[in-house]
Amino acid sequence: MQGEVATRLPAVLEAAPRTSEFRRRSLAGTAIELARPAHRTQITKAVLRLREMIFSGEFSSGARMSELPLVALLGVSRTPLRLALAELEHEGLLRSLPAGGYVVREFTQGDVRDAIELRGVLEGTAARFAAERGVPARELAGLVATNQTIRALVHRADYESFERYLHLNEDFHARLMKMARSPLLTRALDGISALPFAGPSAFILAEAELPASRDILIIAHRQHADLIDAIERRQGARAEGLAREHARLALSNLEIVVEHRDVLQRMPGASLISLPDAAPVSTPEPDPA
């Protein structure tokens, strides 16, 4: 089984950022990307391509993002490229230097921990808002249906199921956020979930590859169900606590994954995370550009 898993992993690895991207665009995110579906503008073309390259580790963290090489690489002019770089800085993927210019940002393991905790705080707030303010029955039914579909997939091991699980999980969290009816909260959460390791499906990859952590899917499903129950019963504090704990599942996965560096390094955005002891990533030379 492990063999088949390893064989089909690349497809899943490709799917993950795309799913996340879909969520970013379809939910709230920057209206620019929402309005221009594909590569309508050079800016979005550059943003999408750069984000993909950063996630896939083609730029080491700390690498300088000089404009002229990127112009040659992406085929866009400097003007839209600069807008794209500014966008990625706001997303947190790049860091601007005092003297000008950008470098790929580096994240510590503590940053990852905080990002996950912070997502729990914000999703907890969303769950509390939903419980306190009430949710139309129809909307709640949609959430229930999503989770029931998830239930059928939890125990299956094939990879079509896994991809569907990823999508449904994103969908569940998106529906939950929508129930809060708070644009500012959505915006704040998007600012966190834009980081590749902070989204609700970030470390799910580990659950697929490492059978020991597959139980987490069962737990996650139960937490979803309890969350729905709490919202339905208008139990705000319980809903908030459940959502926080639910996010902390990713913390467990983080710990599992740092013990299995090979799994971690195949995750999108792994090259951005600097681990304290071991070799950071594959390439020994940090600055090829």
Added chain:
Amino acid sequence: MQGEVATRLPAVLEAAPRTSEFRRRSLAGTAIELARPAHRTQITKAVLRLREMIFSGEFSSGARMSELPLVALLGVSRTPLRLALAELEHEGLLRSLPAGGYVVREFTQGDVRDAIELRGVLEGTAARFAAERGVPARELAGLVATNQTIRALVHRADYESFERYLHLNEDFHARLMKMARSPLLTRALDGISALPFAGPSAFILAEAELPASRDILIIAHRQHADLIDAIERRQGARAEGLAREHARLALSNLEIVVEHRDVLQRMPGASLISLPDAAPVSTPEPDPA
């Protein structure tokens, strides 16, 4: 007394956004502004000026921010202006249109409420982090000293004291955030506090002008003290709850202020808030540009 208050109010109104600006720059915010102190670049020049104009209500919410008029107005070229507009969009002050271009964003009273609640959630998380992770005694002493200085000002009614209070209050909240030692949390909070009505000193103006709400300063001071106590005792949940409730003081002020439209309309950023029933702001014509 009320006379003197009204006479000196404009100075305070001018001071408020400047203080907030200082906090944004000095804390974490966008590294661009941190690196270039004054108007080193045309971008920051445009951002600062536009933000000031939006806060002071020179653009009505919904007004289109066309580039060429702004170029003539600000004396910068279109290239840095576009960067500045993108920056303000990320701050949440502008909204981008599907067809291109930006308009000044409009906020409902519910948005204001959510922003305040959200600030409470994030500051609560900061307080919890500080309590859970521990704070060096020296740093805690600094927070105590700040709050003791505030204590001396709570009962005074002159406006030098008031300006000092504003500054000290910002300082207190900045120190608290620093104690959390979480760059991502700081970033998330900055994303909320950038909104003119969401910062920790947003509605303090009401407390100065309306004697009935002056008690709130006393309550706020006590909450600060309790917050310090909770952090010192490593009581994370208590610290979180206190910080949330502390933010909700601003909700009280919001309610007070919507009853006194004249006070509200002199606040920075008031023109961005659409109130459900009454006339939106002073100017009857929404589009002077």
Added chain:
DNA sequence: GGGGTGGCTCCTGCATGCAAGATGGCGCTA
């Protein structure tokens, strides 16, 4: 031999010209 200084090169920030698309108004037609 080491440190400081001068020059050079690369890079970013800014301005402006051009083109495509959207929007609004006006006129024509049914």
Added chain:
DNA sequence: TAGCGCCATCTTGCATGCAGGAGCCACCCC
């Protein structure tokens, strides 16, 4: 008279040229 379509203008998106500044290397002086 109302609706539709076309045209003109305005506005944004993009590309490129230019200048200023920071960083680096080499060379010279102490």
